[in-house]
Amino acid sequence: MKLNINGQDTELNVSDDMPILWAIRDIAGLTGTKFGCGMAQCGACTIHLDGQAIRSCVTPVSAAVGKKITTIEAMQDDKVGQVVQAAWQEIDVVQCGYCQSGQIMSATSLLRQNPKPTDADIDNAMSGNICRCGTYQRIKAAIHEAAEKLA
Amino acid sequence: MSTNINLSRRTFIKATAFVAGGLVIAFSIPYAKRFMQKEQAAAPGQDKPLPVPNAFLRIGTDDSITVMLAHSEMGQGVWTTLPMLIADELDADWSKIKVEHAPAAPDYIHTAYGIQITGGSSTTWSEFDRYRQAGALTRALLIQAAANTWGVAVDSLRTENGFVRNGEQTLSYGQLAEKAAGLETPTHVTLKTPDQWKFIGKPTRRLDSAEKINGTAKFGQDIQFEGLKIGMVARSPVFGTTLASVDDSATLKVSGVIKVVKVPTGVAVIADHYWAAKQGRDALKLTWQTEGKEKPDSAALLKQYSALAQQPGLSAAKAGDTAQALKQAAHTVTAEYVLPYLSHAPMEPLNCAVKITEDGCEIWTGTQMQTTDQGAAAKILGMPPEKVMIHTQFLGGGFGRRANPRADFVSEAVEVAKAAGMPVKTVWSREDDIKGGFYRPMFVHRASIGMDADGKPQAWQHTLVGQSIILGTPFEKVMIKDGIDATSVEGVADSPYVKDLPNHQVELHTMPSAVPVLWWRSVGHSHSAFVMESLIDELAHTAKQDPVAYRRQLLKNHPRHLATLNLAAEKAGWDKPLPEGIFRGIAVHESFGSVVTQIAEVSVKEGQVKVHRMVTAIDCGLAVNPDGVKAQMESSIAFGLGAALSSEISFKDGEVVQSNFHDYQVLRMKDMPKVEVYIVQSSEKMGGVGEPGLPPVAPAVTNAIFAATGKRLRSLPIANQLA
Numbered sequence: 001m002k003l004n005i006n007g008q009d010t011e012l013n014v015s016d017d018m019p020i021l022w023a024i025r026d027i028a029g030l031t032g033t034k035f036g037c038g039m040a041q042c043g044a045c046t047i048h049l050d051g052q053a054i055r056s057c058v059t060p061v062s063a064a065v066g067k068k069i070t071t072i073e074a075m076q077d078d079k080v081g082q083v084v085q086a087a088w089q090e091i092d093v094v095q096c097g098y099c100q101s102g103q104i105m106s107a108t109s110l111l112r113q114n115p116k117p118t119d120a121d122i123d124n125a126m127s128g129n130i131c132r133c134g135t136y137q138r139i140k141a142a143i144h145e146a147a148e149k150l151a
Numbered sequence: 152m153s154t155n156i157n158l159s160r161r162t163f164i165k166a167t168a169f170v171a172g173g174l175v176i177a178f179s180i181p182y183a184k185r186f187m188q189k190e191q192a193a194a195p196g197q198d199k200p201l202p203v204p205n206a207f208l209r210i211g212t213d214d215s216i217t218v219m220l221a222h223s224e225m226g227q228g229v230w231t232t233l234p235m236l237i238a239d240e241l242d243a244d245w246s247k248i249k250v251e252h253a254p255a256a257p258d259y260i261h262t263a264y265g266i267q268i269t270g271g272s273s274t275t276w277s278e279f280d281r282y283r284q285a286g287a288l289t290r291a292l293l294i295q296a297a298a299n300t301w302g303v304a305v306d307s308l309r310t311e312n313g314f315v316r317n318g319e320q321t322l323s324y325g326q327l328a329e330k331a332a333g334l335e336t337p338t339h340v341t342l343k344t345p346d347q348w349k350f351i352g353k354p355t356r357r358l359d360s361a362e363k364i365n366g367t368a369k370f371g372q373d374i375q376f377e378g379l380k381i382g383m384v385a386r387s388p389v390f391g392t393t394l395a396s397v398d399d400s401a402t403l404k405v406s407g408v409i410k411v412v413k414v415p416t417g418v419a420v421i422a423d424h425y426w427a428a429k430q431g432r433d434a435l436k437l438t439w440q441t442e443g444k445e446k447p448d449s450a451a452l453l454k455q456y457s458a459l460a461q462q463p464g465l466s467a468a469k470a471g472d473t474a475q476a477l478k479q480a481a482h483t484v485t486a487e488y489v490l491p492y493l494s495h496a497p498m499e500p501l502n503c504a505v506k507i508t509e510d511g512c513e514i515w516t517g518t519q520m521q522t523t524d525q526g527a528a529a530k531i532l533g534m535p536p537e538k539v540m541i542h543t544q545f546l547g548g549g550f551g552r553r554a555n556p557r558a559d560f561v562s563e564a565v566e567v568a569k570a571a572g573m574p575v576k577t578v579w580s581r582e583d584d585i586k587g588g589f590y591r592p593m594f595v596h597r598a599s600i601g602m603d604a605d606g607k608p609q610a611w612q613h614t615l616v617g618q619s620i621i622l623g624t625p626f627e628k629v630m631i632k633d634g635i636d637a638t639s640v641e642g643v644a645d646s647p648y649v650k651d652l653p654n655h656q657v658e659l660h661t662m663p664s665a666v667p668v669l670w671w672r673s674v675g676h677s678h679s680a681f682v683m684e685s686l687i688d689e690l691a692h693t694a695k696q697d698p699v700a701y702r703r704q705l706l707k708n709h710p711r712h713l714a715t716l717n718l719a720a721e722k723a724g725w726d727k728p729l730p731e732g733i734f735r736g737i738a739v740h741e742s743f744g745s746v747v748t749q750i751a752e753v754s755v756k757e758g759q760v761k762v763h764r765m766v767t768a769i770d771c772g773l774a775v776n777p778d779g780v781k782a783q784m785e786s787s788i789a790f791g792l793g794a795a796l797s798s799e800i801s802f803k804d805g806e807v808v809q810s811n812f813h814d815y816q817v818l819r820m821k822d823m824p825k826v827e828v829y830i831v832q833s834s835e836k837m838g839g840v841g842e843p844g845l846p847p848v849a850p851a852v853t854n855a856i857f858a859a860t861g862k863r864l865r866s867l868p869i870a871n872q873l874a
């Protein structure tokens with residue numbers, strides 16, 4: 001099956017129903033995208049499919065054929081992604097870090113659609129991303145910071 | 152204050168050339184402190200075993216400074232805090248610091264606990280001297296090497312930002328490393344005074360930030376190498392029961408499944424990747440031997456625990472004649488409190504990669520307890536522990552789950568790799584994690600408190616019922632005394648409210664059960680603080696006194712409690728009116744050597760609780776990284792509030808009811824309050840930071856709910872109790 005991952009066409013020998021998460025992690029070897037729940041409950045596996053944030057643990061590879069998969073590994077080359085990552089460092093958001101790939105993918109997608117999100121907008125967009133370390137207050141601050149930088 | 156440490160007496164020191172060039176600093180800690188290794192320490196004919204050398208620091212010829220962490224980074228920030236200690240004494244260039252997890256080796260055993268462990272909120276205080284000494288010692292050697300090179304006296308040299316200076320002349324640490332490695336080590340080092348610190352006490356950004364935001368940080372889950380297969384284990388749905396039959400015919404037809412093997416904990420499916428392993432496991436047809444076995448049921452357990460709470464138990468603390476004093480009380484408050492089993496649910500599900508070869512075993516995992524895991528693996532494989540290499544990876548959260556005296560997930564992974572005859576990374580699904588046990592135990596507390604006519608408590612009778620975390624583990628001998636597991640009663644038996652009374656009695660019923668239990672962030676304090684601080688609120692209400700004023704009076708001889716209470720009350724504006732519909736609650740609790748006060752501001756609308764703001768004050772002694780302390784307070788609030796609002800593990804017909812984040816609910820962004828953290832300027836003994844913020848969270852919230860609604864919540868989670 002041919003998938004476009006981070007701008008590269010990649011031939012992967014996987015069955016149609018394999019979730020994108022496992023194709024990119026276990027087959028393509030891109031481990032930046034994380035597994036947290038496997039049922040669209042935690043957001044750790046968030047990637048972009050044609051620019052939209054999706055949960056890759058419940059999206060089969062067949063849904064990605066002909067579309068562009070973007071993962072955390074490509075965020076440093078992404079204009080919005082870079083600003084988001086810089087804000088994350090500025091605010092010192094991370095703790096264990098395991099949820100943060102997903103948080104950054106969700107935040108980047110939010111800021112693309114809504115360059116000036118309110119607290120409520122952030123709550124809505126980000127409440128699908130669990131952080132067991134409880135970095136929510138800093139994530140919110142970092143999103144506001146990134147929004148300011150992007151303006 | 153200058154700390155002069157006589158290293159020749161206290162420690163054995165040697166500097167050795169590192170294989171790759173540069174300098175390794177090695178020294179040891181006194182064996183007497185290692186309480187968990189008491190037995191080995193008292194070998195016959197030997198008063199004090201020889202010290203074991205440790206290695207904490209490596210200076211490369213490229214000027215890099217690699218700090219070896221004796222503790223695991225699981226979010227709490229030791230990847231940054233421990234290097235700060237070294238950097239200050241070494242006058243290091245912060246940009247040159249690299250950090251690595253140390254291997255599992257005797258060199259890295261905890262200075263107080265005697266095994267290699269990250270837990271008990273102890274990393275910073277327990278390493279404060281050892282890491283500073285390592286830095287100071289290295290600096291002394293580098294200066295000596297420079298003095299020899301230039302032919303000048305040591306006294307004329309100074310160090311700055313990774314260089315030794317002699318007037319205009321400089322040599323970098325990297326240039327001096329090899330020369331320093333050959334030198335005789337000094338027997339004394341003088342540690343810096345606080346006014347000389349550049350890092351300690353200053354908010355410092357994390358060193359692991361960059362790799363954790365670009366996907367390159369390696370967690371155990373991310374270990375991949377040629378030939379490594381994925382294993383998933385089907386375990387019994389009822390704890391303590393064993394396999395009866397296996398039909399794996401459908402499993403073996405799943406594309407990507409390699410084999411199915413039996414292991415002590417169940418049946419393992421070995422596959423090329425996670426998806427095949429999961430599908431293969433779903434296709435197993437298994438039966439389990441559950442007949443005649445204990446089948447826990449939450450409703451029945453509650454009945455049983457409640458009944459026992461009214462019976463005398465084993466004494467954990469006792470003074471005076473409590474029964475008599477209760478009879479004479481002007482008022483008596485009697486209440487029962489109930490707390491559920493809880494799962495840690497770290498964000499990274501458990502996993503462990505194991506490769507067994509002819510002459511050893513390599514393990515890649517995120518663990519908080521290297522020594523125990525190493526020993527367990529060695530025992531299974533019949534090899535000496537030093538043949539088992541543990542490569543500690545970043546932990547995607549621990550909260551106690553990755554510090555298991557029973558080494559459950561590591562042992563199982565070793566069994567899987569051994570049975571499979573190939574390298575295997577055993578991975579847990581979220582369902583495995585939620586249903587897999589090692590929970591914070593369920594507890595019932597029953598207390599009767601007698602007060603005098605002024606509302607002051609005079610007698611306190613308190614009975615706890617719950618499982619012991621320690622019973623049946625290797626820690627039993629040192630952590631259970633006279634039948635009392637100290638972790639069951641901590642926060643009650645040692646509470647100032649109780650201890651200060653002439654008449655008090657704390658009793659414990661330890662429940663036998665096959666449900667595996669474990670320390671969960673803040674351990675016993677995770678239930679006891681809720682009970683104690685709710686009870687104090689009940690007393691204040693009965694006495695018709697303000698909750699803060701009432702606590703001030705009871706804690707008047709406890710300055711650290713008072714300091715956090717007063718600071719939090721001032722910052723929260725306790726005496727000032729609140730906006731319409733918002734109510735406050737307060738709780739103060741000491742744990743892990745620190746005292747924390749939490750003040751919650753909540754509203755309750757149509758039975759729904761919203762926590763708007765939390766004001767935290769902590770006295771942890773010296774705050775090495777104040778921003779790290781703040782982050783841990785935010786983290787404890789999120790973790791504790793999620794549990795208080797909605798987390799619960801319950802049992803029906805012997806099986807765990809919950810399975811994933813849809814029914815084991817934790818805090819999400821929309822429910823995160825605004826958190827303000829204030830650190831008491833304190834010269835008290837250093838305490839912990841990772842856990843102490845959590846215990847007072849739940850009672851601050853439920854006390855605020857009482858203020859809002861007049862309803863006293865005596866069980867958690869809050870869930871829909873107000874509906």
Ligand code: FES
Nearest residue numbers: 036037038043057
């Ligand atoms: S792993 Fe996909 S949402 Fe949790």
Ligand code: FES
Nearest residue numbers: 096097131132133
């Ligand atoms: S940083 Fe640990 S789960 Fe978010």
